[in-house]
Amino acid sequence: MAHVTFDSVGKKYDNGFEAIVDLNLEIEQSEFLVMVGPSGCGKSTTLRMIAGLEEITSGEIRIGDQVVNDLPPKDRDIAMVFQNYALYPHMTVFDNIAFALKLQKMPKSEINDRVRNAARILELDELLERKPAKLSGGQRQRVAMGRAIVRRPQLFLLDEPLSNLDAKLRVQMRGEITQLQRDVAVTTFYVTHDQVEAMTMADRVAVINRGVLQQVAPPQQLFDEPENLFVAAFIGSPSMNLMEATITPDSVGEELGLSLGGHRLKLSAELIRKRPALRKYFDRTVVVGLRPKDFEDASLDSERHPSIPATISNTEALGYEVIAYFDVAAKPVISADALDLHADEALAAPVGDGNTTLIAARFDPRTAARVGDRIEVAVNIDNAHFFDPDSGLAIRD
Amino acid sequence: MTARVPRRSASVIDKLYRSLTNVPLWALWVFVVIWTLPTLSLLVNSFRSRDNQRNSGFWRVFGDENPEGFSVFDNYEVVLSTESTNGMLQSLISSLAIAVPSTIIPIAIASFAAYAFAWIDFKGRKPLFIATVALMSIPMQVALIPLLRTYLGGAHLTLPFSNRTLSLVPDLDLAGSTWAVVLSHTGFALPFAIFLLHNYISQLPGELMESARVDGADHFHTYMKLVLPLSVPALASFAIFQFLWTWNDYLIAATMLSGGDPDVIPTTMRIVNLAGDFGRTEHLLTAGAFAQAFVPLVVFFSLQRYFVRGLLAGSVKG
Amino acid sequence: MSDTLEHQGPAHTRFDADGPRRAGPAIGYLLIGGLVALLVIASYRTGQLGRLGWIAVTIIAVLAGSAALFIGGNKLVAQATVSWGRFRGLTGVVIGAAAGGVLRGNQSVRAILAQEQDFLVRETGTTPIDDTGLIELLTDFADPELLTVGTGLLGHAEWPIVGGVVVGVAAWASGALTSRLARCSVGVVFGLGAALLIADRLQFRNRPDVSLNTILIAAIVGAAAGGLVGIATRRHHLERALLGAAVGATAGAWLTPEMLGTGSARAAQFAIAIPMLLLALRVAWPHARSASQLANFTRRASAVVFLAPALGFLAVNLIIPAIRTLYTSLLDRESEQFVGLDNFRELWNDPASIDASEWTNMFGSQLFWIGLVLVGAGFLVGVSVRWIRDRQVGFERTSGSIGSLFLGAFIFLFAVFTSIRGTFINNLWWVVTVVTASTVLGLTIAVLAERAGRLESTAKAFIFMPMAISMVGASIIWRFQYxxxxxxxxxxxxxxxxxxxxxxxxxxxxxxxxxxxxxxxxxxxxxxxxxxxxxxxxxxxxxxxxxxxxxxxxxxxxxxxxxxxxxxxxxxxxxxxxxFREHAPFNNVFLMVILIWIQTGFAMVIFSAAIKAVPGELLEAALIDGADTNQQFFQVVLPQIMPTVGVVVTTLIVTVTKVFDIVKVSTGGNFDTNVLANDFFTESFSFLNRGVGSAIAVLILLTVAPVMIFNVWQMQRGDSS
Structure with a gap:
């Protein structure tokens, strides 16, 4: 099992386009690392560089302690699952899985054992004599996985393997892949554009955008402590509400408060202690991020958070929660990165016009709020995230 | 096709070494040279005088000694003249007179049939289509002689067991005329034309036809307004193919036009006549053969894209 | 999608690379334009401009004519939904006019109103002679038949017009009227009228000598047959019976008499009227169509209009002549006497066709033994590899064993073909050699060209160029090489x-x-x-x-x-x-080189497209699985393009079997190089032996038939999947 190191790795094409910029990343042994980002961010390129299908223009990639920059794919002891499975259509499932082993001139009996073992794990036993054309999407995906695990490589590479499956199957396969990886304990590098997959499957998640690594952290940490605007907006669905606000002292000059769209929310001492750098932003504009879960119908709020009045403009009832939309007179923040997300996913925070932000809030399903109602909305301001408006970085210390 | 392991950009020396030891690349260019040499030799020889052609190979062209007044185009002047024994100009026109109608008429007829097979659902469509397309493989020899007889004197069928004779085709006195050749070419080309055009037309999006149907168009209007304009690439492919084929044909022309009016024979027959004439006029054969090949070569080089597409239709199964 | 012709083929044929070729189409049109200009100038110089003009005019006329036919046909069909009566009327006009035209064209009827012109017809022949002096002379001596036909425009037009009007009105009426009785009455009236007119104007020599009873019996028999068909198909019993009766009556009236010309006027009337009546009843009988029937009908009618010209052309140009050839191959050289399979027997026994007399030469030839050794070596390698690998007996397909087998078989066949000679064997030899060589070379060059990068299309263009040259031209080119x-x-x-x-x-x-x-x-x-x-x-x-x-x-x-x-x-x-050309038997091989030179480009183009159609991901997966370049090709790419290999091979087999031009121009079939197609030409045009010529044509067809059947089978399979 291998440990993979990216050492200042860069990928630049002949026309000058930089797909990957100075990537430094470590994948621990037996770790399940997911690289996630919008389309064209460079995640597939990264994966293909590890595989040896793309040239590395600068830096080094090491698998174990070996520099693999110039090593051909077959000498890197890796196995890959492609997005479209890349099964050999003229071979049976058995032959597909056994192909690599045959190339290694393994004895027939051993090939047989390994293939049947893999088939058993993946529940492909009855399908061994079929050809790929006669398999369903999920079955093909499992054959692709079988092809990978049978080689017992030191590194698994998976390139968006679930994107061609329907939603229900995707959920099922997520669990199966994670379980498989735990059983086999092979270092795994997984690439996807779906942040839900990243969050549910990974030991650590690497968020990447436009070839630049944004943050690498375990999923919960990514959620709780995003390091910049991009990560903040990318992780979580519905996304974090981002808007401009000002840090203002109260009339006495002691406590800090957040001036948000005409309302003032007091910042607790604990919050300031957690993020001491906030002090530097006296009377200055900051970007504040509030996740939908940090809002609640004030009448149902048991914890007595400060509240602001709001008129509900839209609701979406999901059964286990209600997503309520209302306007706040604060300027919305749309960073260039966030614009990328809009274009790509249409998942990012719904954007209002110039000076109002449309906020998405998660309410308890028992809420009586309806469209048009003017209610008090509780804000868990202590969970707010703050970002520098110029650099986009989180304000901490 | 290979997936190659990417290599770093290498130094000049590396590149040189790699190109020297790259056997596959060498082999390719060896093939190219071998393939081009024959045509090249014909071209070179066609510019040489008779004596030079008889006494040395084309590779000695630069050592040629020529008498005064000799021009490299001498052979072509003779060949492209209207001189009756050796001039080919007449036959070039004849070739055109055969090739152009033989290309246009099948298109008109086959495109309708191709559309019908593709988008009109009627009973027995598939077996009829398969039968039509299977005719592609029929060798022309099987139909040639009866065709000739029909053109000579009409087709008459004697009913069995009675003395009655039906005239199926009256005597149109077509024998020895260009039309006999053109009609024959049309008939033989139809199965392939239908196959090629059907292949293309059947892959036009069905929604197009359906929305036209909803808008009230019947088959005829759908064909004229939608299908025909969209099929232009396929029509072009077939046209190039058929033009080349009919320009280069010898068998049908020889069958229908032998022993007839010498002004009507196409270039292929002319060349064969020239070729049988050893000795005195062999030097003209090079220029003549090249003149014959010139038109198709020009058409080929300028429109190869379409020609290739015509070939590929239905041949490549994904 | 706009440029693709194949379903799953490449999105574009990368036959011309971008860059220098981007100006391609424009230059292409320029060149063509230049060529056309040249030819116009050339024809002007030779005084052939008139001819060119005529060609242009005729093409336009043909196109306009066929366009008119199509548009007319479609408009006619469109009428069916608008007004059934009008549709039937118009169709009736067309059919009636055509019938009238045939009657007049065959000179079966005399003129109605036009001035009559006398023709003399000898007893045995049907070709009319037009010479009044001769008429007077012969009338004195022989027993001629005087036949009259209308002259001038009216003479040609009167019967079509009468036919069109009568049938048209009758059809319209019977379509527009709702009551069956009314329809049948109209049909009977018009039918009878037309029949009597025809009978009155029938040429004397066409009168059948038949009795009313014969006609009636024949009609009843026909009716019974029609009725049975109707019962068997469970539909349209009465209509089929009526149709059967009409057909039966026609046959009884016109086919049973020994010869025509001896009947009475009354017999002629019966012979025409009874079938006519029955036909009229049949046409008038069915109801007007319901809406759904109409829709069905229009669809099928459209199909007929679209398909009729093409299918008609094919029938006349291809199918009927083919059948006639099949028939002539069973007749003697003048096509007069039936000789059964004699022609084929003659071919079989002719030593020029197959000469196995020196077959023992095989054993003395180097090729034979080399071939045998290679085949044996191939087997040995295959079996031993299997044994070494798995301790199992069997045949392992490795590159060594397969390659050796194929090469050995190929060489062995060469040995056979040089010892057993003859036209048939030559054809076989051509097929085996050219198909194998072109396929292998085409595949090799396609693979090599893949690796050539930007120069790929240039290289391929040069290999492909010989396809643009005629086989005659190619033979000339290679004559000079040889x-x-x-x-x-x-x-x-x-x-x-x-x-x-x-x-x-x-x-x-x-x-x-x-x-x-x-x-x-x-x-x-x-x-x-x-x-x-x-x-x-x-x-x-x-x-x-x-x-x-x-x-x-x-x-x-x-x-x-x-x-x-x-x-x-x-x-x-x-x-x-x-x-090269004269030294038998290897002169055949040198002639085959010419066809290989031409056809390799074809194979190469098709293989190139097929190879590019293999998804890149598959090759990447193979690369990661550890395959090197060769393994990638033989284990991933080649199996995927097997269908294409099949297509190329079958197409080549058909093309090579028909090889004619090359042999004719190079050796004329002499020096032991004769092939079937050349033999066909010589027998038919030099020896004027139609029987044997047709037999050879049939043989060529038989050789190609397996490929035809295979193609049909593939198409059926392809469509149903």
């Missing part, structure tokens, strides 16, 4: 020149030694590579073949020296050329 001159003079053909040079070279001491040295070095290198590869357990089959070839070359060179020379009686060296 030329052999007297050895005292310079060689003008490239091949003989090289051959003689090679001969001279191998006489000289230094050159020979140098070449031997180089070859030995190559052999050593090859053997070393084999050893290295054997150790690393990679395939060394290719290098084994190379080593064997090198070894053979060295031995030959050492023993004899290569090249074009012989030793004279006094031991002196005399140069010697190769008579």
């Amino acid at each position: 030329q052999a001159r007297n050895v005292t003079k310079n060689q003008t053909g490239v091949l003989n020149a090289l051959w003689i040079e090679l001969g001279e070279l191998s006489q000289s001491g230094t050159a020979r030694v140098v070449v031997l040295l180089v070859l030995s070095l190559l052999l050593a290198g090859s053997l070393l590579t084999i050893a290295r590869r054997a150790r690393s357990r990679t395939s060394f089959a290719g290098f084994t073949a190379v080593s064997i070839a090198l070894l053979w070359l060295i031995v030959e060179l050492y023993q004899r020296s290569l090249g074009g020379f012989t030793t004279g009686p006094n031991g002196e060296i005399i140069a010697e050329t190769v008579l």
Whole structure:
């Protein structure tokens, strides 16, 4: 099992386009690392560089302690699952899985054992004599996985393997892949554009955008402590509400408060202690991020958070929660990165016009709020995230 | 096709070494040279005088000694003249007179049939289509002689067991005329034309036809307004193919036009006549053969894209 | 999608690369335009401009005519939904006019109103002679038939007009009226009227000598048959019976009499009226169609209009002549007497067709034994590899075993074909050699071109170019390559020149030694590579073949020296050329080279597209699985393009079986190079033996038939999946 190191790795094409910029990343042994980002961010390129299908223009990639920059794919002891499975259509499932082993001139009996073992794990036993054309999407995906695990490589590479499956199957396969990886304990590098997959499957998640690594952290940490605007907006669905606000002292000059769209929310001492750098932003504009879960119908709020009045403009009832939309007179923040997300996913925070932000809030399903109602909305301001408006970085210390 | 392991950009020396030891690349260019040499030799020889052609190979062209007044185009002047024994100009026109109608008429007829097979659902469509397309493989020899007889004197069928004779085709006195050749070419080309055009037309999006149907168009209007304009690439492919084929044909022309009016024979027959004439006029054969090949070569080089597409239709199964 | 022709093929044929070719289409049109201008000028110079003009006019006329027919046909069909009566009326007009035209054209009827012109017809013939002087003369002596037909425009138009009007009105009426009784009455009236008119104007010589009873009995028999068909198909019993009756009556009236011309006027009336009546009843009987029936009908009618010209052309141009050829092959040389399979027997027994008399020569030929050895070696390798790998008996398909088998079989067949000679065998030989060579070469060049990067399309264009040249032209080109001159003079053909040079070279001491040295070095290198590869357990089959070839070359060179020379009686060296065209039996191979030269481009283009259609991901997966370039090709790409290989092979088989131009122009079929298509030409046009000629054509068809059946089978399978 291998440990993979990216050492200042860069990928630049002949026309000058930089797909990957100075990537430094470590994948621990037996770790399940997911690289996630919008389309064209460079995640597939990264994966293909590890595989040896793309040239590395600068830096080094090491698998174990070996520099693999110039090593051909077959000498890197890796196995890959492609997005479209890349099964050999003229071979049976058995032959597909056994192909690599045959190339290694393994004895027939051993090939047989390994293939049947893999088939058993993946529940492909009855399908061994079929050809790929006669398999369903999920079955093909499992054959692709079988092809990978049978080689017992030191590194698994998976390139968006679930994107061609329907939603229900995707959920099922997520669990199966994670379980498989735990059983086999092979270092795994997984690439996807779906942040839900990243969050549910990974030991650590690497968020990447436009070839630049944004943050690498375990999923919960990514959620709780995003390091910049991009990560903040990318992780979580519905996304974090981002808007401009000002840090203002109260009339006495002691406590800090957040001036948000005409309302003032007091910042607790604990919050300031957690993020001491906030002090530097006296009377200055900051970007504040509030996740939908940090809002609640004030009448149902048991914890007595400060509240602001709001008129509900839209609701979406999901059964286990209600997503309520209302306007706040604060300027919305749309960073260039966030614009990328809009274009790509249409998942990012719904954007209002110039000076109002449309906020998405998660309410308890028992809420009586309806469209048009003017209610008090509780804000868990202590969970707010703050970002520098110029650099986009989180304000901490 | 290979997936190659990417290599770093290498130094000049590396590149040189790699190109020297790259056997596959060498082999390719060896093939190219071998393939081009024959045509090249014909071209070179066609510019040489008779004596030079008889006494040395084309590779000695630069050592040629020529008498005064000799021009490299001498052979072509003779060949492209209207001189009756050796001039080919007449036959070039004849070739055109055969090739152009033989290309246009099948298109008109086959495109309708191709559309019908593709988008009109009627009973027995598939077996009829398969039968039509299977005719592609029929060798022309099987139909040639009866065709000739029909053109000579009409087709008459004697009913069995009675003395009655039906005239199926009256005597149109077509024998020895260009039309006999053109009609024959049309008939033989139809199965392939239908196959090629059907292949293309059947892959036009069905929604197009359906929305036209909803808008009230019947088959005829759908064909004229939608299908025909969209099929232009396929029509072009077939046209190039058929033009080349009919320009280069010898068998049908020889069958229908032998022993007839010498002004009507196409270039292929002319060349064969020239070729049988050893000795005195062999030097003209090079220029003549090249003149014959010139038109198709020009058409080929300028429109190869379409020609290739015509070939590929239905041949490549994904 | 706009440019693709194939379903799952490449999104674009990368036959022309971008960049320098981007100006392609524009230059193409310019060139064509230039060419057209040249030809116009040329025709002006030769005074042929008029001819060109006529061609243009006729093409436009034909196109306009067919357009008119199509548009007319479609408009007619469209009428069916608008007004059934009008539709039937118009169709009736067309049919009636056509019928009238046929009657008039066959000169079966006399004129109605037009001035009549007398023609003289001899008893046996049907060709009319038009000579009044002769008429008077002959009338005195022989027993001629005077037949009259209308003259002038009216003479030609009157019957079509009458037919069109009568049938049209009747059809319209019977379509527009709702009551069956009314419809049938109209039909009867018009039918009877038309019948009596025809009967009255029928040429005397066409009158059948038949009795009313015969006609009626025949009608009843026909009705019964029609009715049975109706019962069997469970539909339209009465209509089918009526139709059957009409057909039966016609047959009874017109086919039963021994000869025409001896009947009475009354008999003629019955003979025409009864079938006419029955037909009229049949047409008038059915109800007007319901909406859904109409829709069905319009659809089928459209299909008929669209398909009729093409299918009609095919029938007349292809199918009927083919059937006639089949029939003529069973007749004698003048196509008068039935001789059964004699023609075929004659062909079979002719030593020119198959000559197996010297088949024992096989055993003396090098090729035979080399081929056998290779086949045996292939088997051995295959079996032993299996044994070594798995301790199982069986055949393992490795590159060594398969390659050796194929090569051995190919060489072995060559040995067979050079010992058993004849036209048939030549055809077989052509097919085996050209198809194999073109396929293999085409595939090889396609694969090589893939690796050529930007110059790929240029290289491929040159390989493909011979396809644009006629086979006649190609034969001429290669005739010059194959030329052999007297050895005292310079060689003008490239091949003989090289051959003689090679001969001279191998006489000289230094050159020979140098070449031997180089070859030995190559052999050593090859053997070393084999050893290295054997150790690393990679395939060394290719290098084994190379080593064997090198070894053979060295031995030959050492023993004899290569090249074009012989030793004279006094031991002196005399140069010697190769008579490529005349030296049997290998002259056949040199002719085959010409077709290979042409067809390889075809195979290459198709394979190139097929190879590019293999998804790149598959090759990446193979690369990661550990496959090197060769393995990628043979284990991933090749299996995927197998269907294409099948298509190429079948197409080539058909093309090669029909080879004619090359043989005719190069050798005329002499020097033991005759092929079936050439034989066909000679028998039909030189020997004027229609029976044997047709038989050969049938044989060519039979040779191609398996491929036809295979294609049909593939198409059926493809469509149903």
